[in-house]
Amino acid sequence: MKTKVAIIGAGISGASIARVLSRYENLEVHLIEKAPDVGWGVSKANTALIHGGYDDDPDRYPTRARLCIRGNRIWHRWVKELQIPHVWNGALIVATKEEDFDELEKLLERGRRNNVPEMRIVDREELFHLEPGLTRDAIGALWVPIVGQIGPIPAVIAITENAVANGVKTHLETEVSGIKVENGEVKGVETNNGFIEADIVINAAGLYADKIARMVGIDYFEIHPRKGEYWIFDDDVPGPRRVLFPTPTPISKGIVVTTEISGHLMIGPNAQDLPPEEKDNLATTREGLEQVWEGAKKLWPQLPPRSKVIRTFAGLRPEPTGGDFIIKAEEEVWGFINVAGIRSPGLTSAPAIAYEVAKIIQRDLGIELKEKSKWNPYREEISHFFMMSPEQINEAVKKNPAYGKIVCRCNNVSEGDILEAIERMKFIGVKTPSVDSVKFRTKATTGTCQGSFCRPKIVQLLAREYGVEPWKVTLKGRGSEIGVGDVKALLRGDA
Amino acid sequence: MFPRIPMLNYDLVVIGGGPAGMAAAIRAKELGLKVLLLDENDYLGGILPQCIHPGFGLHHFKEELTGPEFASRLAKKMVELGVEYRTAARVMEIKNYSDLEKVVIFTSPSGAYQVWTKAIIYTAGARERHAFEIGIVGDRVAGIYTAGEAQTLMDIYGIMPGREVVIVGSGDVGLIMARRFALEGAKVKAVIELMPYPGGLARNVMILRDFNIPLYLSHKVVEVRGSGRVERVKVVKVDENLREIPGSEFWISCDTLIISAGLVPSVKKLKKIGVEIDTATGGPVVNDRLETSVPGIFVAGNSLLINDLVDYVVEQGEVASEGAKEFIENGGIESRKWVKVEKGENVRLVVPHYLSGDRDVYLYLRVSRPMEEVELRIPEIGRKIKLPVVKPAEMLRIKLKAEEIQGEKLTVEVVKA
Numbered sequence: 001m002k003t004k005v006a007i008i009g010a011g012i013s014g015a016s017i018a019r020v021l022s023r024y025e026n027l028e029v030h031l032i033e034k035a036p037d038v039g040w041g042v043s044k045a046n047t048a049l050i051h052g053g054y055d056d057d058p059d060r061y062p063t064r065a066r067l068c069i070r071g072n073r074i075w076h077r078w079v080k081e082l083q084i085p086h087v088w089n090g091a092l093i094v095a096t097k098e099e100d101f102d103e104l105e106k107l108l109e110r111g112r113r114n115n116v117p118e119m120r121i122v123d124r125e126e127l128f129h130l131e132p133g134l135t136r137d138a139i140g141a142l143w144v145p146i147v148g149q150i151g152p153i154p155a156v157i158a159i160t161e162n163a164v165a166n167g168v169k170t171h172l173e174t175e176v177s178g179i180k181v182e183n184g185e186v187k188g189v190e191t192n193n194g195f196i197e198a199d200i201v202i203n204a205a206g207l208y209a210d211k212i213a214r215m216v217g218i219d220y221f222e223i224h225p226r227k228g229e230y231w232i233f234d235d236d237v238p239g240p241r242r243v244l245f246p247t248p249t250p251i252s253k254g255i256v257v258t259t260e261i262s263g264h265l266m267i268g269p270n271a272q273d274l275p276p277e278e279k280d281n282l283a284t285t286r287e288g289l290e291q292v293w294e295g296a297k298k299l300w301p302q303l304p305p306r307s308k309v310i311r312t313f314a315g316l317r318p319e320p321t322g323g324d325f326i327i328k329a330e331e332e333v334w335g336f337i338n339v340a341g342i343r344s345p346g347l348t349s350a351p352a353i354a355y356e357v358a359k360i361i362q363r364d365l366g367i368e369l370k371e372k373s374k375w376n377p378y379r380e381e382i383s384h385f386f387m388m389s390p391e392q393i394n395e396a397v398k399k400n401p402a403y404g405k406i407v408c409r410c411n412n413v414s415e416g417d418i419l420e421a422i423e424r425m426k427f428i429g430v431k432t433p434s435v436d437s438v439k440f441r442t443k444a445t446t447g448t449c450q451g452s453f454c455r456p457k458i459v460q461l462l463a464r465e466y467g468v469e470p471w472k473v474t475l476k477g478r479g480s481e482i483g484v485g486d487v488k489a490l491l492r493g494d495a
Numbered sequence: 496m497f498p499r500i501p502m503l504n505y506d507l508v509v510i511g512g513g514p515a516g517m518a519a520a521i522r523a524k525e526l527g528l529k530v531l532l533l534d535e536n537d538y539l540g541g542i543l544p545q546c547i548h549p550g551f552g553l554h555h556f557k558e559e560l561t562g563p564e565f566a567s568r569l570a571k572k573m574v575e576l577g578v579e580y581r582t583a584a585r586v587m588e589i590k591n592y593s594d595l596e597k598v599v600i601f602t603s604p605s606g607a608y609q610v611w612t613k614a615i616i617y618t619a620g621a622r623e624r625h626a627f628e629i630g631i632v633g634d635r636v637a638g639i640y641t642a643g644e645a646q647t648l649m650d651i652y653g654i655m656p657g658r659e660v661v662i663v664g665s666g667d668v669g670l671i672m673a674r675r676f677a678l679e680g681a682k683v684k685a686v687i688e689l690m691p692y693p694g695g696l697a698r699n700v701m702i703l704r705d706f707n708i709p710l711y712l713s714h715k716v717v718e719v720r721g722s723g724r725v726e727r728v729k730v731v732k733v734d735e736n737l738r739e740i741p742g743s744e745f746w747i748s749c750d751t752l753i754i755s756a757g758l759v760p761s762v763k764k765l766k767k768i769g770v771e772i773d774t775a776t777g778g779p780v781v782n783d784r785l786e787t788s789v790p791g792i793f794v795a796g797n798s799l800l801i802n803d804l805v806d807y808v809v810e811q812g813e814v815a816s817e818g819a820k821e822f823i824e825n826g827g828i829e830s831r832k833w834v835k836v837e838k839g840e841n842v843r844l845v846v847p848h849y850l851s852g853d854r855d856v857y858l859y860l861r862v863s864r865p866m867e868e869v870e871l872r873i874p875e876i877g878r879k880i881k882l883p884v885v886k887p888a889e890m891l892r893i894k895l896k897a898e899e900i901q902g903e904k905l906t907v908e909v910v911k912a
Contacts, residue, residue, distance in 0.1 A: 236763065236766070280722065282634065282635070283632070283633045283634045283718075283720065284632040284633060284635075285632055286630075286632050286717070286718075289632065306630065307624075307628050309627050309628060310625075310627060310628075311627050312627055312632065313635060385602075389498065390498040390499075390500045390587075390600060390602075390607040390609075391498060391499055391500060391607075393500075393602055393606065393607040394500055394606040394607055397604065397605065397606040397607075398606075401604035401605065402604070404602050404603050404604045404605065404606050404607065405583050405585075405602075405603070405604050406535060406585035406602060409535060409585065412585075412587070414602075448622065448763070449622045449623070449625065450625045450627065451644075452622070452623055452625060452640070452641040452643060452644040453622070453643075453644075455644060456644065456647045456648050456651065456652050456654075459648075459652070459654070460652060470652060470653075470654055471654045471655065474637065475636070475637035476636075476637070476723075477723070478723070479637075479722070479723030479724060480636060480637035480723040480724055481637065481724075482637065482648070482654060482656070483648060483654035483655050483656050483657070484655050484656070484657055484658055484750075485655050486653050486654065486655060487649050487650075487653045487654060487655045487679055488655075488679065489655050490655055490658065490679055490680030490681055491679060491680040495655065495658070
């Protein structure tokens with residue numbers, strides 16, 4: 001008899017857990033997500049960093065401190081196994097006044113306690129060698145070479161694809177409405193798509209982890225949304241080579257300046273605490289964006305004219321009561337494991353969190369995990385036209401002419417890339433065709449024109465491949481349909 | 496490093512199969528050049544096939560045509576003349592090895608090719624500014640489209656984007672889309688214009704009256720809210736310095752927001768090979784053959800500057816081809832000296848930037864602000880043209896005779912008569 005595991009939430013935590021648990025032959029793993037695709041919650045909008053692990057105080061936040069550096073180390077392996085787009089370019093925490101060095105010394109010391117390798121304080125001369133475009137006010141920095149950047153949603157997608165290839169079952173557009181507990185043991189989850197039996201329920205529900213925990217009567221923590229806003233600029237705007245942080249203040253880690261992995265200058269986030277009921281408030285604000293602009297300018301004085309922005313966006317971090325990650329099997333309900341409050345450095349920690357959960361299942365629930373004899377650790381990235389040489393294009397075109405046809409002109413995404421993305425969507429169980437699902441897999445619509453040229457073409461391809469009418473294709477799930485009907489629908493009065 | 500992909504040889508490659516490109520290719524063929532036109536769409540015509548309204552061709556064909564009609568006339572002529580073209584062909588890179596050795600690498604459903612050519616005419620059009628560029632904040636939801644995207648959805652793909660529409664920008668594209676939505680049964684709730692005057696041609700501003708659409712001058716949309724789809728937009732009034740007036744905010748409920756906030760010439764590929772750009776037009780700096788600062792690279796249409804009339808676009812394509820012919824025959828465009836065209840009072844932009852005096856030339860210009868009873872003057876040569884009214888929305892075009900073009904520079908100004 002297999003032990004049935006239901007993971008609630010297919011973000012970076014849930015997907016990582018699913019992948020790690022897919023390794024065991026005595027587990028049957030179900031990954032449940034209310035959104036139409038994976039990674040659309042907290043994982044979607046953040047600074048996309050693999051942190052160095054120097055920032056988390058091991059006395060106040062022991063779990064964060066322990067898992068961040070472990071996660072960083074594991075990511076170095078996972079990005080290769082799963083072909084996740086990434087760059088290991090290091091971070092500089094920049095000092096602009098003498099007092100800042102006191103703070104940097106503290107971070108250095110903390111980093112040493114957390115076992116962060118290779119950190120050191122660099123002087124002004126070396127600093128400008130590492131980052132020539134930095135503000136001339138900079139006088140030194142803490143240099144953390146192990147910091148990197150990845151695409152967070154591509155990472156969730158890659159991990160999920162690998163998990164599914166290893167037998168994990170996904171349930172997308174499936175919202176958990178209750179958890180069945182009998183005699184103090186979990187029995188399964190109730191959803192809009194019926195009951196899913198489970199011996200173990202893992203709560204990786206991001207912003208809604210408190211709501212899920214309350215379904216089994218656990219109410220010792222709350223999750224507060226904390227909004228962060230960002231600007232992202234056109235790819236001809238010069239950005240830094242490293243990840244740049246200001247020296248932190250007691251209130252904030254500060255506004256980060258990076259060149260994200262697709263080559264766009266990105267600045268953000270600010271931090272605004274929202275009331276608990278605003279867990280879907282992802283609206284950008286002028287005040288917030290202004291704050292980010294002013295903050296970024298202090299590190300990167302050569303910000304472009306504002307018209308060079310290609311997108312502004314906001315994300316929510318799930319801030320738990322107490323501030324530390326909550327990762328534990330709850331004693332009062334056997335089989336219920338919380339993976340809650342996975343705020344920064346959650347993306348970094350996710351792989352370590354996943355192994356932690358496997359350990360908890362063995363140690364605290366006493367289930368011995370048996371490894372599969374054949375478990376595939378590898379997953380191939382989809383084709384990207386923009387990575388191909390002209391010779392490779394001609395090889396690909398022999399297989400399918402669609403690889404020679406460009407759909408997204410800003411980022412050079414071919415029709416072939418998009419068709420592959422749609423196949424992959426179907427592979428992990430995406431039921432509602434969305435432009436965003438294609439966007440996160442291919443980078444189509446994320447360039448200079450933000451999709452005004454290619455979105456209709458992508459809609460057409462999604463409609464054809466999913467067999468739906470084109471106006472029913474969505475931007476990002478139900479309620480965001482591209483149109484209201486065919487072009488004469490309003491005149492006929494049937495839309 | 497030369498890629499190992501099939502090689503083609505031409506005198507001239509035209510990049511972009513809209514009206515500028517088609518006109519250039521036709522003229523080039525007539526002039527006896529071996530020309531290849533490349534276009535990334537599945538069909539020729541550029542943006543014209545989705546412009547199903549009339550108003551095209553009054554100058555060029557001396558009759559009023561729709562966009563598809565205008566495009567098909569040019570396409571027919573291309574076919575009659577046997578102009579070679581490829582659709583679904585996207586140019587990846589332009590390499591400029593020497594004046595008469597250029598390579599265009601393109602990809603298509605039959606694979607990637609390199610075209611060796613002596614000259615290039617770049618007619619890739621423009622792109623539209625989007626909501627983020629004009630500082631709109633709030634929710635990133637469905638229902639926000641540029642005017643061009645909405646037009647593509649409706650008139651290429653047959654999709655109705657929404658029911659209740661607010662349009663940002665009263666330029667021609669915004670006004671034409673206001674009519675288009677109204678004709679298909681949508682409620683156009685407002686056209687919001689930042690400036691104190693409408694941005695479109697007079698004949699298009701009439702649309703608002705015809706369809707009873709409120710126009711808010713000196714207003715801007717600053718925020719979008721909605722879950723999944725647009726539900727409402729926040730509008731604010733601005734003062735004469737375009738600063739927002741506190742307390743003047745109001746919301747309009749709608750499910751669709753159309754952004755028609757101007758066009759930007761698509762010239763990234765030209766910038767990469769060092770073509771000098773005029774910050775006023777957003778397009779390249781050119782001489783009177785519409786040759787850019789890189790010898791043998793010509794430009795026409797909306798990649799040169801944003802035009803109001805397709806007729807001028809066609810004219811520019813033809814001029815560029817004549818330039819390319821001369822370039823190929825003489826190994827370059829030569830002039831005894833270049834006369835610089837300078838912007839004077841109330842002139843926001845003027846093209847071309849350098850004149851040879853070897854040929855007659857059309858100057859295309861726009862004013863910065865509307866004025867009445869004015870004179871367009873070129874003081875250096877004593878040229879004066881009376882104009883009853885000038886508007887930034889209406890491009891001015893004046894012809895200069897070759898013999899008029901002399902001296903170090905010519906200053907174009909628009910002043911009170």
